[in-house]
Amino acid sequence: MNQPISRNAETRDLRNFESETENVYLSAVIISKRANQIAERQKEELRNRLEPFVNDTDNLEEIQENREQIEISLMYERQPKPTLLATQEFAEGKTYWRMPDANTGK
DSSP states (O other), X not given: OOOOOOSSOOOOOTHHHHHHHSOHHHHHHHHHHHHHHHHXXXXXXXXXXXXXXXXXXXXXXXXXXXXXXXXXHHHHHHSOOHHHHHHHHHHTTOOOOOXXXXXXXX
């Protein structure tokens, strides 16, 4: 499949998410946890890219830096939401998941 991910939500057939886990609720939990991982990674990337702009002094270069900051922020805003990315990954079978072993408590 590997098609570009739309930034817009789309209606999906829940039965397609049951095929791998045999439980639509388990599938929703897996997608949710993966979306949280993606969101955390994106936040860290954004923080790292904006870190050079942290400056407590005011000067004339600040206007140019603000433009760069805005461009970086807008780039991240234009990306698909983590939930959409996680759903697409799951639908394409790219999400690794496992159930803890009930006997060992892991």
